[in-house]
Amino acid sequence: MTALASAFPVHPGWMQNLQYQLTGFLVVIFALGALALLVWLAGKIFSAAGEIKNKTAPVPPPTVPTGEIPAPVLAAISAAVSVALEGRHFVIYDVAPSVHGAWSAEGRRAIYRSHRLR
Amino acid sequence: MLLDVLRDFSSFFELTAFHLVTWRMAVMWGVCGLLLYLAVRHGFEPLLLVPIAFGALLANLPTQNLITQVPLPGGYIDTGSLALGLQPDGDLLRIRHVAGGLYDFITQGVKLEIFPPLIFLGVGALTDFGPLIANPRTLLLGAAAQLGVLVTFMGASAIGFTSPQAASIGIIGGADGPTAIFLTTKLAPELLGAVAVAAYTYMALVPLIQPPIMRALTTRNDRLIRMKALRHVSRAEKLVFALLVTVVTILLVPAASPLIGMLMLGNFLRECGVTERLMKSAQNEIINIVTILLGTSVGMTMSGDTFLRAPTLMIIGLGAVAFAIGTAGGVLTAKLMNIIPGLGQINPLIGSAGVSAVPMAARVSQVEGQRADPGNHLLMHAMGPNVAGVIGTAVLAGYYLATLTR
Numbered sequence: 001m002t003a004l005a006s007a008f009p010v011h012p013g014w015m016q017n018l019q020y021q022l023t024g025f026l027v028v029i030f031a032l033g034a035l036a037l038l039v040w041l042a043g044k045i046f047s048a049a050g051e052i053k054n055k056t057a058p059v060p061p062p063t064v065p066t067g068e069i070p071a072p073v074l075a076a077i078s079a080a081v082s083v084a085l086e087g088r089h090f091v092i093y094d095v096a097p098s099v100h101g102a103w104s105a106e107g108r109r110a111i112y113r114s115h116r117l118r
Numbered sequence: 119m120l121l122d123v124l125r126d127f128s129s130f131f132e133l134t135a136f137h138l139v140t141w142r143m144a145v146m147w148g149v150c151g152l153l154l155y156l157a158v159r160h161g162f163e164p165l166l167l168v169p170i171a172f173g174a175l176l177a178n179l180p181t182q183n184l185i186t187q188v189p190l191p192g193g194y195i196d197t198g199s200l201a202l203g204l205q206p207d208g209d210l211l212r213i214r215h216v217a218g219g220l221y222d223f224i225t226q227g228v229k230l231e232i233f234p235p236l237i238f239l240g241v242g243a244l245t246d247f248g249p250l251i252a253n254p255r256t257l258l259l260g261a262a263a264q265l266g267v268l269v270t271f272m273g274a275s276a277i278g279f280t281s282p283q284a285a286s287i288g289i290i291g292g293a294d295g296p297t298a299i300f301l302t303t304k305l306a307p308e309l310l311g312a313v314a315v316a317a318y319t320y321m322a323l324v325p326l327i328q329p330p331i332m333r334a335l336t337t338r339n340d341r342l343i344r345m346k347a348l349r350h351v352s353r354a355e356k357l358v359f360a361l362l363v364t365v366v367t368i369l370l371v372p373a374a375s376p377l378i379g380m381l382m383l384g385n386f387l388r389e390c391g392v393t394e395r396l397m398k399s400a401q402n403e404i405i406n407i408v409t410i411l412l413g414t415s416v417g418m419t420m421s422g423d424t425f426l427r428a429p430t431l432m433i434i435g436l437g438a439v440a441f442a443i444g445t446a447g448g449v450l451t452a453k454l455m456n457i458i459p460g461l462g463q464i465n466p467l468i469g470s471a472g473v474s475a476v477p478m479a480a481r482v483s484q485v486e487g488q489r490a491d492p493g494n495h496l497l498m499h500a501m502g503p504n505v506a507g508v509i510g511t512a513v514l515a516g517y518y519l520a521t522l523t524r
Binding site: 018025030039040 | 252260264272278349354495506522
C-alpha cells in the first residue's frame with residue numbers, strides 16, 4: 001500500500017489507472033469475500049450447536065384438526081371473505097387448511113400495501 | 119428635523135446588505151428553491167436535502183457572524199475557517215482566543231470528520247444485518263456494485279480531474295452520503311457541496327434510475343426466480359458478525375476505521391440487548407442532531423462562486439453514470455452467481471440493491487420483483503446486498519484514503 005500511495009500520480013495514464021482500479025476492486029472483493037466465508041463458517045457452527053440443543057429437547061407432534069369445522073369458525077371465515085370481497089355476493093363451497101405459507105404471504109402483502117413507494 | 123430623519127434613514131440603508139447581493143447568489147437562491155421543492159413537495163430525501171438547501175441559502179446571503187468564506191486558488195472557496203489568536207509562552211504557543219461565526223465552529227464537525235462516523239453510528243443502530251448473515255453470498259453483490267465507483271473514477275480522471283477529485287466523484291456511485299462526505303472532505307474539500315448534493319439527489323432518485331437498468335439486464339424468467347426463505351439468525355450470531363466485520367475490515371483497510379468502527383458499534387448496541395438507552399439515542403437523538411448539523415454545514419459549502427462552475431455539472435453527470443454502472447454491476451454479478459450449480463438461485467433483481475441507498479434500493483428490488491410475480495417477496499433478500507453495499511463502499515473509501523492521501 002505504501003509503494004502504491006507514493007507511486008500513484010495526480011493525473012495517471014489510462015493503463016496505470018486501470019491497474020489501480022482493478023487493485024481497488026480486488027481489495028473490496030477480498031474484504032467482503034473473506035467476511036462472507038467467515039460469516040458462513042460462523043453460521044455452520046451456530047447451526048450445529050442449535051441442532052445439538054434441539055436433539056436434547058423432543059418436539060411435540062403437530063396437532064392436525066379432524067372432523068367437521070365448528071360453526072363459529074365457519075362464521076368467522078364467512079365474515080372474513082365478505083370483508084375481503086367488499087360486500088359482493090359469494091358462496092363458499094369448500095374450506096381447506098392453508099398451504100405454502102398463504103397466511104404469511106397475505107400478511108406481507110398487507111404490510112407492503114401500506115408503504116407508499118414513488 | 120425632518121431632513122435629519124431622512125438623512126439618518128438613508129444612512130441606515132448603507133448598513134444593510136442589499137448592495138452585497140451578486141447574480142451568482144440570486145441564481146443559487148433558485149437552486150435552493152428547487153432543492154427545497156423536491157424535498158418538500160416530492161419527498162426526495164427530505165431529512166438531508168432540507169438542511170443542505172437551507173444551509174446553501176445561508177451561504178448565498180451576505181451573512182454576518184455565521185461563517186467565514188476564504189477564497190482559494192482555482193476559484194474555490196474555503197468555508198469555516200477559525201482565526202486563532204496565539205501567544206508565545208516559553209517554547210509553546212498558547213491559544214489566546216478563537217474567533218469565528220456560528221458555522222465556523224459547527225463546520226469543524228465535517229472538517230475534522232466527526233459527523234459522518236456519528237451518522238454511521240446511527241445507521242448501525244438502525245440496521246438489521248440478519249438477512250446478510252443468513253445469506254452471506256450477498257456480500258459479494260455489495261462488492262460488485264462498487265464497479266460504478268471504479269469506472270467513474272477512471273472517467274473523471276480522463277476528463278481532467280485529479281486523482282483525489284476523481285475518487286470523490288466516483289464514490290457518489292456508492293450511494294452512501296456519509297461515506298461520500300467523509301472521503302471528499304479528506305481528498306477534495308473544494309468539491310464537497312457538489313458531491314454531497316449529487317449523492318443525496320441520486321439516492322432520492324433510485325426508484326427512477328434503477329428499474330430501467332434492472333429490466334434491461336434481466337429476462338422475465340430471471341425476475342420470476344423465487345429465493346429460498348431466509349433462516350432464523352440468533353442474537354449471538356449477530357453479535358459475532360459485528361465483531362468479525364470490525365476486526366477483519368479494520369485489519370484489511372485501517373483507513374476505514376472511523377466508518378466501520380462506528381457502524382459496528384451502533385449495531386452491537388442494537389443487538390446486545392442490554393444497552394437499550396444507548397441504542398435509542400444512537401437511532402434517534404444522535405443521528406437526528408448530527409444530520410441537521412452535517413446537512414447545513416455541507417450546504418454552507420455551496421456558495422455561488424464555487425457551485426456555479428462547469429465542474430459541478432460534470433460531477434452531477436458523472437454521478438449518474440456511477441449509479442447506473444453500480445446497478446448494472448450488481449445485477450450482472452447476481453446472474454453470474456446463478457451459473458454456479460448447487461448454491462440455490464438468486465433473483466438478479468436483488469443485485470441492484472448492492473449500491474447501498476438503504477433501504478430504498480432494497481424496496482426497488484421488492485417492487486420490481488412483485489411486478490413480475492405479485493407473490494414474490496424479495497425485500498428481505500435484497501437487504502443483504504443493500505447493507506453489504508454500505509460495508510463495500512466504506513472499504514473502497516478506505517482504499518482511496520490509504521492510497522491518495524498525501
